[in-house]
Amino acid sequence: MTKILEIKNLNKTFKKASESTKAVSDFSCTMDEGECIGIVGESGSGKSTVAGIIAGFVKADSGSIFYDGKELVFKGKAAQLQRKSMQMIFQNPTSALNPHMTIFENLKEAVVYYEKVDKKAFYDEAAAELQKMGLSSEYLDRYPKELSGGECQRATIARSLIGRPRLLICDEITSALDVCVQAEIIRYLLELKKSGISILFITHDITLTSQLCDRIIVMKEGKIVESGFTKEILENPVSDYTRLLVSAGY
Amino acid sequence: MKKRMIISSAWIAFIAVALLIGPFFIKHDPYKTNMREAFQKPSAAHICGTDNLGRCIFCRIIAGGRTSVFTALAVVLISAVIGIFLGILAGYLGCIVDEIISDIITIFQAFPSFVLAIAIAGILGQDIKNAIIALCAVYWITYAKLARSLVQQIRADNYVKAAWLCGADHLSIFRKYILPGISGTMIITLMLDIGSVILSIAGLSFLGLGAVRPTAEWGTVMSEARDYLQKAPWIIGFNGIALFLVVIGFNLFGEAIEEKINHL
Numbered sequence: 174m175t176k177i178l179e180i181k182n183l184n185k186t187f188k189k190a191s192e193s194t195k196a197v198s199d200f201s202c203t204m205d206e207g208e209c210i211g212i213v214g215e216s217g218s219g220k221s222t223v224a225g226i227i228a229g230f231v232k233a234d235s236g237s238i239f240y241d242g243k244e245l246v247f248k249g250k251a252a253q254l255q256r257k258s259m260q261m262i263f264q265n266p267t268s269a270l271n272p273h274m275t276i277f278e279n280l281k282e283a284v285v286y287y288e289k290v291d292k293k294a295f296y297d298e299a300a301a302e303l304q305k306m307g308l309s310s311e312y313l314d315r316y317p318k319e320l321s322g323g324e325c326q327r328a329t330i331a332r333s334l335i336g337r338p339r340l341l342i343c344d345e346i347t348s349a350l351d352v353c354v355q356a357e358i359i360r361y362l363l364e365l366k367k368s369g370i371s372i373l374f375i376t377h378d379i380t381l382t383s384q385l386c387d388r389i390i391v392m393k394e395g396k397i398v399e400s401g402f403t404k405e406i407l408e409n410p411v412s413d414y415t416r417l418l419v420s421a422g423y
Numbered sequence: 424m425k426k427r428m429i430i431s432s433a434w435i436a437f438i439a440v441a442l443l444i445g446p447f448f449i450k451h452d453p454y455k456t457n458m459r460e461a462f463q464k465p466s467a468a469h470i471c472g473t474d475n476l477g478r479c480i481f482c483r484i485i486a487g488g489r490t491s492v493f494t495a496l497a498v499v500l501i502s503a504v505i506g507i508f509l510g511i512l513a514g515y516l517g518c519i520v521d522e523i524i525s526d527i528i529t530i531f532q533a534f535p536s537f538v539l540a541i542a543i544a545g546i547l548g549q550d551i552k553n554a555i556i557a558l559c560a561v562y563w564i565t566y567a568k569l570a571r572s573l574v575q576q577i578r579a580d581n582y583v584k585a586a587w588l589c590g591a592d593h594l595s596i597f598r599k600y601i602l603p604g605i606s607g608t609m610i611i612t613l614m615l616d617i618g619s620v621i622l623s624i625a626g627l628s629f630l631g632l633g634a635v636r637p638t639a640e641w642g643t644v645m646s647e648a649r650d651y652l653q654k655a656p657w658i659i660g661f662n663g664i665a666l667f668l669v670v671i672g673f674n675l676f677g678e679a680i681e682e683k684i685n686h687l
Contacts (some may be wrong), residue, residue, distance in 0.1 A: 230584050253590050259586055263581040271582045279582075280597075286590030329585075359618065411599035 175240070175418070177340055177371045178204035178227070184237035185222055185395075196222040198395040199237070208337070209372040211386035212402070213379045214420060220375045221264075224344045227373070228261045229253070238291035257287060260333035266326035270317040276303070276328050277313035283336045302331040306361065323354035330361065334370075341365070341395075342373045347381060352392035359384055379418045383407055391415045429685060431675035438511040438669055442489045451479035453639045462655045471661040474575065474644075475651055480658055484665045486639035492669060494551060495620040495641075498514065498558045503613050506566025508651035511601065513567070514574025515593075524571070528564055543662035551640070554633040558623055562616065569612060570605055577604040606647060607684040614677030643665050654667040 183200040186193050197219045203208050208209035212220040225231035227238060229245070229252050238245045241336050260283075262404065263269040270279045279298040284290055298312035317325055326346060333341060343362070347355040363384055366372055374386055382389050382403055389407075390400040391414065398412045410416045446453075451469075457477035464619070465472045471480035513524035540557040547553035566602025577583060583600050591599070621641075627633035636643055641662050648658035 228584070228588055230587070251591070253587065256588055259588065260583065263620065264587070265581065269581040269585055271586070271600060271603075282586055282591070283589045286592070286595070299686070330583070 174204050177206045177208075177240065178202075178394070179239040180223075181237045181239075183223065183226060183233065184234045184240070184395050185219075185226060185306055191201075192285055194337055195395050197233070198227070198382045200392075202390055202394075202400065204340075204371055204373065204395075207366070207369045208388070209374060209386045210383035211364050211374045211376060211379075211389045212392060213376060213382060213389055214392035214398075215377055215418075216395075219342050220392050222349060222374050223392075224261065224342050227258065228342055231244055243421075246283045258337075258339040259342065260338040260340070261342040261344060262326075262333050262334065262346045263357050264348050266322055266346075267317060269329045269357075270325060270332070275314055275316055276320070278286045279317070279319040279328065280313070280335055287336075299331070301337065302335050303328065306331045307357065315386060323350050323357075326350060326354070326358065330358070335363070338370065339372065340371045342375070344375045345377065346387065347376070347378075379407070379415075379421075391418065424640055427481065427675060428679040431672060431679045434672040435676050438488070438492070438672055441485065445485040446489065449479070449482040449485055451482045453478060453482040454637055462651070463482055465657055465661075472655065472657040474648065474655065474658050480644075480661050483639045483644055484641070484662060485660070487641045488645055488665060488669065490551065490634060490638060490640040491621050491624055491666075494555060494624050496615055498555050498562060498620045498624070499594065499613055499616050500557045501555070502562035502616075503566050503609065506563035506568075507570045507605070508607060509563070510567040510570025511597075511605075514571040514602065515578065515676070517575075517599070521571070531564050536564075537626065540627065541630065541632060544627055549632055549635055550640070551628075551634045554624060554627045556633075557627065558620060562620065562621075565612065565616070567607065569608060573605040573608060574601055577601055589598070605658050607685070611677060611681040611684060614680050615674060617673040617677070621666065621670055 180200060183197050185197040186195050200223055201212070212223060214220050216275060221229060221313045226233045229247055232247045236337050237382065240255060243255060245255050270276070271282070272418055274282070275298055277296060277419060280302065283294060296313065303310060303312055308327055312320065312324065312328065320328060340365070347358055350358065359381060361373060362374070366385065372385070376382060379389070386403050388401065389403050391398045391406070391412070393414050399406060399410065406415060407419055410419050455478065458492050460473050461475055462479035463469050463473040463477070469481065471478050471484060473479055474483070481499060509524050531575040542563045543560050544554050544557035547556060583596060586596055586600060623643065625642030626634055629639050629646040631646065634640035634643045636647065645659050648655065648662070652659060
């Protein structure tokens with residue numbers, strides 16, 4: 174199996190005035206193509222910072238990330254081009270879509286910068302992608318504020334997938350949603366996983382990983398506490414912190 | 424909401440028409456003195472009376488309105504362009520550019536705004552162009568601060584991050600994300616500022632730092648009239664009413680736009 178992602182000794186400290194917070198400390202992991210890895214931890218454990226660094230929104234202080242065998246950079250057009258086949262879905266679905274654009278225009282944004290888009294053909298493609306997410310083509314002409322949180326998240330997922338990414342980073346994507354919508358999203362992610370997309374699933378709810386993830390990385394205060402296969406960790410957690418997360422989840 | 428928009432739009436349209444074509448229809452020359460008609464009370468011949476030099480107050484209000492309103496529009500537009508440009512630069516680029524622009528804003532904010540305008544106009548000398556410069560030096564700060572904070576907020580939004588990940592360049596992010604995000608608030612601020620700038624121009628002119636006499640400008644006219652406040656109260660009275668009606672019109676229009684934009 175080819176490695177799609179390899180992270181080596183990632184470090185990040187946020188400095189504000191005289192205060193500094195170590196968000197990520199010596200984080201390393203690898204991810205195979207088509208694999209789903211869950212990063213689990215409480216709020217402030219550094220999991221979203223890791224996601225932000227991979228996606229290029231946050232610059233790491235030290236360490237390196239290899240995506241598809243190439244080391245990722247953090248500046249300029251090269252940083253964007255390297256992440257062309259990477260997409261991220263965010264926690265707050267309503268802030269993930271441009272409120273001044275219709276859903277169709279938001280979806281078009283995912284492809285318009287790398288390829289010439291035929292509006293008519295893309296409209297059909299976008300409608301099909303929304304359909305997969307359980308939303309009718311009528312939604313394409315609506316604005317994000319006309320959609321519920323769950324519908325927005327589905328539209329966001331559709332936008333992330335329309336460019337056919339190889340790596341999907343899901344940052345707490347079910348946290349703001351009710352249980353029914355959560356279940357639907359997880360079911361859809363399972364389908365995606367079967368199609369071969371690699372998924373980095375970030376969550377504070379360890380129970381969600383049991384359905385979706387092949388492996389889990391447990392983080393606390395920026396450090397990896399424990400990592401391994403999902404089943405192993407959920408059934409025989411080694412660290413007290415993981416045990417606490419598991420017992421809190423079930 | 425609709426009612427307020429219709430009324431204020433109609434009122435602004437009326438003011439615009441009155442100021443644009445009014446001077447071509449007025450019976451008397453607003454600058455022509457006629458000592459035999461000095462201090463005439465409002466009558467059929469002069470509906471707002473005459474001043475100490477026998478000039479028709481109504482004609483001077485129409486001519487003065489042109490100076491006051493168009494000068495205010497110039498001040499607001501110039502301030503908005505400068506402020507929004509610098510605010511966007513600071514908010515978007517951050518780092519050293521943000522620090523420099525923020526420091527400049529802090530320096531300008533250290534002075535009470537009207538006092539600063541008086542000082543600048545005083546140094547530059549009495550002229551309507553200098554009044555425009557002085558007021559622009561004060562008003563750009565509002566736009567810069569607002570644009571900076573809005574841009575910072577939008578830049579941190581997930582949809583801009585998503586756009587970056589999709590390959591959007593700086594120009595596209597600016598055009599499709601930043602500009603639509605700040606334009607609503609900026610238009611509202613601009614509309615609401617017009618009334619306040621008209622008052623500031625009138626204030627500077629009243630203090631002898633704006634339009635040069637005998638230019639018909641509401642502040643100048645009121646400044647001239649204060650010596651005759653008891654003898655001819657209609658001079659200040661009608662000018663004040665005109666100033667009030669125009670300012671209230673722009674404020675109502677600004678609020679109607681604010682409601683409209685916030686409702687979208």
